[in-house]
Amino acid sequence: MAFAAPAFSAEEVNIYSYRQPELIAPLLERFEEETGIQTNVLFLDKGLVERIQAEGVNSPVDVILTVDIGRLTEAKEGGVTQPVESELINADIPAQYRDEEGEWFALTKRGRVVYASKDRIGDIPITYEELADPKWKGAICIRDGQHPYNIALIASMIAHHGAEYTEEWLRGFKANLARKPNGNDRGQAKAIMSGECDIALGNTYYVGLMMTNEKEPEQKDWAEAITVLFPNADDRGTHVNISGMAMAKNAPHPDTALKLMEFLASPEAQEIYAEQVFEYPVLPGAEASEIVQSFGEINPDTLPLSDVAAHRKQASELVDKVRFNDGP
Ligand SMILES: [Fe+2]
Secondary structure: OOOOOOOOOOOEEEEEEOOOHHHHHHHHHHHHHHHOOEEEEEEOOOOHHHHHHHHHHHOOOOEEEEEOHHHHHHHHHOOOEEOOOOHHHHHHOOHHHEOOOOOOEEEEEEEEEEEEEOOOOOOOOOOOHHHHOHHHOOOEEOOOOOOHHHHHHHHHHHHHHOHHHHHHHHHHHHHOEOOOOOOOHHHHHHHHHOOOOOEEEEEHHHHHHHHOOOOOOHHHHHHHOEEEEOOOOOOOOEOEEEEEEEEEOOOOOHHHHHHHHHHHHOHHHHHHHHHHHOOEEOOOOOOOOHHHHOOOOOOEOOOOHHHHHHOHHHHHHHHHHOOHHHOO
């Protein structure tokens, strides 16, 4: 007997995500409610491109969700994405926030800012450059230097100042660390609260997520201990990165994949990013949440993200060369 297709086969879309479950759950729930399309998500913290390459033509993934210009470029260069041409998406996402060939699209922006102790530091002007100034000796906390968020920042320093300057800067920065790089961005806010350090680097949206965290309410105290400083606000601007999406090369469900991507680019989804995930929407005219606006206005560094991506490898080599992760 021939195998008949089930009469009520639900439509579905398969997602591989570098993004944390809590950051995409509100979006996927809304998408499922509105379309009846089931979303299946596999969360990964590394090896996404390699995994899809190994799966080849049998790969089940339809849509890739990730953060960082580097990871989006890696996916394209690794040959695991396919071009998407959608008038709806292109109307919502400005050209500077999508790949020319439609192989990836940015969905949100985030600033890599300084978290500063409210009590011990307060609201002061600050620059990335001065993180290497001995006046900050023993004061700075940061996560792993090789984390994509830090690599993108260091790559932007190379793009602005050259590799030689950046190497010296990294040596000075490392000498100012309060401890070996470890933990995630939220952990640095916790370390400021406990007095282990006075300033730290972290992404903007984590502050909103900590401030509103009902699951782990102690995170509200971490957020309460810090104030957000926008580095280089008065000169070249604060380093920003993006989160984004791509259609997988061998997507078995290209139709539902496109529907999901169009939803994620829509004003409705952009509002969810802003209000529930505390990111800056890429949609022109869409506003950040009140909480994020309370940090102050961001003046984003206008360096093209392609320049950041181009210096990532060199940034990673410098982190190793100066043994940044060994700590002070
Ligand atoms: Fe993150």
